[in-house]
Amino acid sequence: MTMELEYNRELYGVEHPAGPFEITGELIQTFNRSIGETNPVFTDGAAARAAGYADVLAPPTFCTLLVRNVELPDIDLKFGRTRFHAGQRVQARAPIVAGDRLTASSHLKEVYPKTGRSGTMVFEVWETTFRNQDGAVVADVQESYAARE
Amino acid sequence: MTPGNRPYFEDIELGSEIGPRELVATDENVATFCRLWGNPMPNRFTDPAIAEKSGLPGPIVPGVMSMAIMSQALTDWAGPESLKDLDLVFRQPVPHNQPLLISATVTDTRQDDGENLVECDVLMTGTAGERYVGGTALIALPSKGG
Numbered sequence: 052m053t054m055e056l057e058y059n060r061e062l063y064g065v066e067h068p069a070g071p072f073e074i075t076g077e078l079i080q081t082f083n084r085s086i087g088e089t090n091p092v093f094t095d096g097a098a099a100r101a102a103g104y105a106d107v108l109a110p111p112t113f114c115t116l117l118v119r120n121v122e123l124p125d126i127d128l129k130f131g132r133t134r135f136h137a138g139q140r141v142q143a144r145a146p147i148v149a150g151d152r153l154t155a156s157s158h159l160k161e162v163y164p165k166t167g168r169s170g171t172m173v174f175e176v177w178e179t180t181f182r183n184q185d186g187a188v189v190a191d192v193q194e195s196y197a198a199r200e
Numbered sequence: 201m202t203p204g205n206r207p208y209f210e211d212i213e214l215g216s217e218i219g220p221r222e223l224v225a226t227d228e229n230v231a232t233f234c235r236l237w238g239n240p241m242p243n244r245f246t247d248p249a250i251a252e253k254s255g256l257p258g259p260i261v262p263g264v265m266s267m268a269i270m271s272q273a274l275t276d277w278a279g280p281e282s283l284k285d286l287d288l289v290f291r292q293p294v295p296h297n298q299p300l301l302i303s304a305t306v307t308d309t310r311q312d313d314g315e316n317l318v319e320c321d322v323l324m325t326g327t328a329g330e331r332y333v334g335g336t337a338l339i340a341l342p343s344k345g346g
Contacts, residue, residue, distance in 0.1 A: 078236065081232060081236045082233075082268070084229075084232055085229050085230075085232040085265070085268075086225075086233070086265065086269050086272050087223065087229065088272050090275065108280055108281070110268065110280075111275065111283045111286070112267050112271045112286065115267060116237050116264065119237060119238055119239070120238070135290075136263045137289065138263075138287075138289040138290055138335070139288055139290075141267070141271075143281075143284055146281060193287075
């Protein structure tokens with residue numbers, strides 16, 4: 052049985068830009084403090100430079116913090132009463148260091164139903180690509196939200 | 201092991217176990233994270249009454265933060281630039297102030313485009329076996345051959 056989902060399909064192919072985001076050493080240090088990160092390459096500029104980076108390296112999931120600042124439109128899904136953050140994926144493509152200036156571009160990747168033990172859920176997946184000041188892709192982040200009856 | 205006590209690709213076999221590494225997200229950790237994240241407080245991540253209204257047993261650790269914690273356990277093991285891909289499913293609410301056990305099991309090893317890659321199933325569990333977060337990770341390791 053296929054389920055006919057009702058939502059705004061016109062969002063496919065539309066990019067939602069955000070930023071720029073100035074990645075300061077202070078932001079990276081606060082991120083470190085919140086999770087108890089102590090690796091010197093993430094916490095100490097001198098150690099990071101000795102390892103070949105221009106300044107402290109951001110931990111690999113750092114970009115997930117910034118997705119919140121991308122204004123994602125409502126897809127107007129006609130399904131479910133509750134919606135929750137079901138999953139997240141980060142693909143790290145290149146190092147992010149303090150002093151970088153990132154921009155983001157997000158698009159609707161897919162919407163699909165899945166039926167399991169607890170009934171049917173509909174997943175809505177957004178993909179955000181982050182680039183640095185040189186135009187290099189530094190990370191791709193996928194956010195998955197589930198709507199449940 | 202490498203000079204930094206990091207594993208070499210050749211040290212890893214199918215089925216190798218990594219961890220468990222125990223980490224805790226305290227109330228203060230979560231508040232620091234929410235301020236940085238820009239999530240207005242109080243919220244269901246920091247306030248017991250708001251969490252209960254959302255049907256949660258208590259304030260929870262945000263998924264974005266659970267991911268950061270799991271990433272930390274993996275980069276502690278394999279090195280700061282080793283983690284190439286982390287794909288997670290948030291299965292159950294993650295509590296504050298409780299031991300969170302992060303472990304991984306190697307499911308594939310391969311050499312691809314000059315990189316030595318290790319694929320793992322990763323888990324964040326509680327001490328009573330609660331399966332909070334699950335998923336997969338792709339980690340690049342150095343080779344003994346350079």
